[in-house]
Amino acid sequence: MKKIQFNKNSIVRRYIFLMGVFIGAFLLLAGILLYSFYELNEEYTSKNSQLEDKERLVQRMEEAFIKAFMDVRGYFAYNTESLKKKALEQDPVIMDYMNQLSAMEESYKDQAFLEQVEDFRKYYFIETLPVTLEEYENGNIEAVRATANGGATKKIEAIMADIDEYNDAINDQIDANFIELKKIQSYVQIAFVVFVLVFLIVLLRITRLMFSEIAKPLAGFAAAANEIAYGRDAVIEVDKDRNDELGVLSVAFNRMIEGIQENEQNLLAQNEELVAQQDELHAQQLELQEALEFVKNNEQKLSSRNELINKLANSLDKQEVLESAVLNMCPIIGAEKGIIAFIDEPSYASYGISPGGVKQFRGNLLFSGVIDRLQVERKPFAMKRQCAEDEKGYHSEYLFSYDLYIPIFLSGKKLIAIMAFTRYDSPFDGRLMEEYEALAKNVGIAMDKINLYQKSEEARRLNQDILDTIQEGVQLVSGDGEILLVNKKFCELFGCPEKLHDMDGCSWDEWTALLEGTIEEAGDFIDFLKSEVASQEKYPANERQFTYRNKAGKVFKVYCEGLFDGNTKLGTIFVHRNITKEFEVDRIKSEFVSTVSHELRTPLASILGFTELILTRELKPERQKKYLSTIHNEAGRLTALINDFLDIQRMESGKQGYEKIQVEMLPVINKVIELQKVQSDRHELTLKFLGGSDVVIGDAGKLEQALTNLVHNAIKYSPEGGKVSVIVFEKDGMVRMEIQDEGLGIPPEAIDKLFEKFYRVDNSDRRSIGGTGLGLAIVKEIIHDHGGEISVKSQFGKGSTFTISLPVSDSQTDFG
Amino acid sequence: MKRILLAEDEEILRMLIIDTLEEEDYQVIEAGDGQEALDLLMVEKYDLIVLDYMMPAYSGLEVIVKIRQEGINKDVPIMMLSAKSQLSEQEKAIAAGADYFMAKPFSPLELLGKVRDILNEKNTIQ
16 A cells, blocks of 8 residues: 555556566566577477487488398408408498487387387398308308398398388487478567567557656646746646646746736836836936036036146146146137237237237237236136137127137236137136136236246256266265265266166165165165165264175265254265275375385294394304395395385476486396396396397486396296396387296286386285385386386286387487 | 294295304204295194295295195294385285284394293293
8 A cells, every 4th residue: 555655656667567567577487488488499409309310210220220131241252351250340330320219218119110120130240141151151052042032131131121111210209390480480479579568558658648647747837837927827737636746847847827917016116116206307317418518517617626726736847737728628618719828928829810910919918918918907808809800700790709818827917928718609608707817816826836846947057067066976865765866976886877867756765775785795885775764863973974885896985964944854865985096096105104014024923033142242253244135135124125215206396307318228138137146046137139229218227226126026026937038129119128938927817907106916925025016116107107008918827018109319309 | 942934935044044043942944935944843843933025836825824824833833034115015914813923124132032932932822
């Protein structure tokens, strides 16, 4: 009962149940049929196989008999012993076949056949054949013939006929089985067809049931839904007792229809209400459109007024203000054309007026009395006049135009410009004159502002020009670190000349980042700037300055001062001064002091020390002499040093006197080489003359001093020894003297500074090599004072070549 | 006999110092530059080192640093002789590890007295 209820409540389950039963029955019956068919075939095959085996045995048996008969006959005909043997061998074979056949015996026919064969076998192989063979072998051929004719032959023929008959019977049995099989197969096929037909009928019944139970109500649902979609009434007709899905669906569908119909009623009512409201809104919209049009017109005027006020307030460009004034006043006033023109200068702007018209207006202005009237009344006024021919266009009747003149006063006193506007066939409303006057006052204020701006801009430019001429970088920084002002030099110092104007207003982070990128060890510098910008001290106790070096190696000192208005700090002024030269001078001075100190103290130490020993100790005469000699040499060294200082001082002050005569350089150089040879036995000094003149005009002593310095340097800076060559030749009217060595060479970075006073190459290899740094400076001064040049080429680590060039002496030269 | 290492590139000054100290029975071993002084320090021990400030190869300052930091004869007293007599130079030498500083020109007898004091003081301490 429960199952039925379950199926009735669900179409899907009912359908599944029916289809399950149908498919199950179909599979079961089809299986039974197929199994029966299979069994039938198996039985037939088994029967046939047995019959065929029997047939095969009988045939073999027949063949064995025939073979025996033939071999016996062959033996009788040819007396071949092997044939006799073969014939006798067939007996056991035949017995074997008979035994096999006996095992398959099924019917009395089989039994009778076996008995017949057994009888014949016994007759032939046991009773007749042995006797006949004996007779034959004894030569009794007649007895053999008698046996054959006496019935043996007939018996053979009879048994052969029996065998054939039995075989035929087996074949008939096989055929009969086959026919039986075919018959049964036909019955099975008919049964299968009937089975299929029965199931098709059942399927049809099921389908029909489904159609009536499901498809038909669904079609009804679809039709009803369609009707409802088109807004027509529809009813779903489904059995009220149905509890399945369609029953539930029909109830829901009917409820939905009721809901929709109810909603439709409500919507219709609302729609009617909305239509009424729409009519009301339409009426209001028309009113609003009229109001909007009015507002738009006012908005246009306000927009123009705003545009004008905005331009007057923000622009500092005079022409821009004039153009804005005339362009925006025209819509405010409702004029077709207008102009604003200065009285004392040619500036103007116009709208809707040709250049000729502008010229005419400006020409007539002075003589029309308009200016006088405006100056006296100080208020705008309007005039009515008949339109000129060129203003009438295609109109032939009388037309009138209305001109409005508005004065513009500077600072409320001086009339500087006039605005004139023209309107056709519509007089100006006197009530709006005050508004036009107010706008004109704004234009006047804007002109005041522009004048002030121009003056302040000129002053600013002047100040900027003054600042830009200062050789120090100047910057004014506000309290929050923003740059208020910089000069050109400042930008040059920090590599930003193209950003001069961009620097104004630069934030702290921006400009300090720029400075940080250009100077060495910027941290302390930025800290200094920060503390000074933040400082509120008006009179600081300590000097406020900082020295720094930029990445190009230049040294700067930055001073700062607070800029105060009363006690309020407005900003901080920083002045960056390039003190590279002073710094270098200080460094050179310091180095000079250090060098002089070292170079003087060493010989002094010897002199004082040995003197003290002589004075305080009892010394042997030879040791005393040695000490005195050393003191003498060291005193000479001191003298040479002092002479160097004096020489350079004299040369620099221009007080160095030269006794110039014609000098042959070769003997001078020879003398220098011979003197220098004494100093070192590790150096090979040579002089080579390549031809030309060696005569120059000069002070032989000073030239000797210069060459001595160079040769001495060549030896001094070749501590490992080597060749020092002096090569002399004439080229391009100059006597050239090259002093070459194979010594330490000069680092590339030192070449440019080599001839500077007190400059010494700082290198550990040279620490042992004393010197004041004056030798080459003295050489350069001497050579320059002789109209010559000195240059140097050097390969670091491989030696140097100093070249002196002096003009060749001409005998006619006046060298007094 | 006390052994003193003298590193001075000026031959004449070496002669002056050696003559002064040897009169007092000190054995003075001389070096012409900083490298030579370090080479000598590597093989033998000395009671006192007298160093010139400005020398080739290694300056007196560099020699002191190597002695003090690299542990070559690291406890030996060092006297610096220098023509650079500014206070800053003296401070540098003392900071590097020099024990005494004498400016050039100097009195050889004063040098002798100082050496005597240093070595006697050292003896007393030991």
